[in-house]
Amino acid sequence: MDAAGPPSDDIAKMLRDSLRGFLEAHWAAGGGKERPSPDDISAIWRKLIGQGVAALGSGHDEGGLREIRVVMEELGRAACPAPMWSAAVANLALSGSRTDAAVELLEKLHAGTAVAAFSFGARDPDEGAGLIRIDGSRATGVLRFVEAAGATYLLVAADEAHLALVRLDASGIDLAPTRAMGAWGLCEVRLNSAPLTLLPLEGANLDDISLKAQVALLGRAHGAARRAFELATDYAKERHQFGQPIAKFQAIQHKLANGLIALEGVSLILDHAARLHDTGDRNWRYFADCAAAFGGDALRRVSLETQHIFGAIGYAEEHEAAQHFKRVHLDTVALGGAPEARRRLASYLLDRGGAPLPQYDLGPAGNELREQVRRWLDQNWSGDRKARFDERPFEKREFDAEFARDIGKTGWIGLGWPKEFGGQGCSPLEQIAFMETMEQSEAPRIGASIQVNALMMFGTPAQQQKYLPEILRGEAMHGMGYSEPQAGSDLAALRTSAVRDSEHWVINGQKIWTTTWWGKYMFLAARTDRNAKPPHAGISMFIVPMNAPGITIRPARTMYDGTFANIFYDDVRIPLENIVGEVNGGWKVLTGALAFERGLVGGGIVLKVAHAFEQLRRHVMAAEGDRPPPGQDPIVRDKMATLACEIEVGRQLMMRCAELAADGVTPPEYGAISKVYSGELMERFGEAALDILGMRAAISEQMPGAIDNGRFEQNLRHSLMWVISIGTNEIQRSLIAQRGLGLPR
Incomplete structure (x- = not known):
């Protein structure tokens, strides 16, 4: 799977832009009629032939499945029933034929x-x-x-x-x-x-042709769903109820955020399958099935929610959205729809020994780093050392100081840091390679990425020289002191204070739900101006040594067997130079560092799910006693296929965030899309694993009979943290709606 993409990227964009403008000029949605006549359809098809679309898929330089998908999307968007689908399938089926009748037919089709x-x-x-x-x-x-x-x-x-x-x-x-x-x-x-x-x-293989045909239909359905979604978004901004636009209602914002997440997922997985096909990658069939399995359900769900937003106005046959609703459902049911795609996916994953989730091509540097990290882990995190670590209770497996120092010697903690800060300046794809390999080896966490980002972006040279080398060597962990009893997601409401007293800041207050309470430092947000308007304008950020007098730590066990702590700060004195950024400029530090990090948070979560899926897949294929393997049960097979396609959508969102990060910083709304999707996927995976494996999977770690030492039930309990931490998913949905769709705050 080519991480860089085929050379048709620009061609595909030009084709999309050209065709959209052409259809806007020549075809009102539905031709302005509920039922366009054959003459109407023939007329627009003749004009489209003049645009060169009739030959797509016929080989040579005529464009491939990716270009076909683009044309089908634009036809779906315009509610135009031009016979592109049949023309494209004919091209794909007969392009290799040398018989006179086939050659003659294609010539006639291309000429109109x-x-x-x-x-x-x-x-x-x-x-x-x-x-x-x-x-x-x-x-x-x-x-x-x-x-x-x-x-x-x-x-x-x-x-x-x-x-x-x-x-x-x-x-x-x-x-x-x-x-x-x-x-x-x-x-x-x-x-x-x-x-x-x-x-x-x-x-030509008829099964392959059918799969390509389904990709084309999904493209048309996606275009229709996307257009109706955009209409609904605009309508929500204009429609007033109870004295305000309905786009301000959280229920509407979250519906639209869900729709955008689903549409982005469908678009990415469809494009990935098509480009793999066009570059000759053998995994294109797997991803085409993932697109059909995910897209069939997701597009219909978006279509339904779109109608809900329109309310009664969407009932009218003359409303454009009604045509898109019908198109989405017809195209996603065709050729067996999502159920047939899930059956094929289950066969790929579970039959004849099964196959693992495909490994992504992360480019030459990323692929090489992945192998390098694997070799290092085989030598340094295996055998008795790894076995002893795995025997610990979960709360003792989140961090290992000796391992952190060992990996600190490799420089990999600073893999993505700029070289001027002692890092390696590696690409986001290389960072994904590292994250993936560490997850597959179940290595403990390292580094302090959010705090590192804040120091590199806002720290003084002295702070950077003092704190960054410690983190890079694996010698210091930094916790995050953000949340308070009355300021969880609403951090602007925090009350912990920092008051200047001569050469010190004096800190008083309480922080809760602090996970890395055992770290050497706390990256702490405190109020330095109680009268600031707006409230977030009076916040500053500090680095607090956790051995400072006046700190009281009260650890508590989490429901996922980890720990967090309530931490009380009573007249804690720290030097003036421990402020990060400007006085009262902490909001910029806090949000800037989080935005930089959120782009890969969702990727880290989905990599955890992908690794856990492989463990589950092995159990599903294994027989126990006289009972057949669970993977022979049709319901289990369907659940496994559903999880697989959802994981691939999560990985595609991860790759998109990496692509955006390579060009700068991932937009906050896109990082939020990845984080929301992946966190909730982790929850769904945990629930599905219990359904598939039964009560034994609910037995917790260190208990007799526990499957994989309680891995699956613990994953489910742990998944709740990822939906809540670094901004709850509800808050993230509001961010997606407001930043990604332009809805009012």
């Missing part, structure tokens, strides 16, 4: 003198799609759900190696328009000894 309608017939996973029986050079049967309006030829899968070509103006052909999801556009094609020509599939 012929229009194809395509059906997979008996090879369609949906049994209701119908079939034909071939007797010599004649075909008899019924084909349903065919996009045949304006078509002159029918192409239908005859067997694994042939397509049947039928002229639709021949004798023995009857086309009956079919209303589906309340929309017109499909036909039932009845053949009664209709003449046909068999076209060999030279080098």
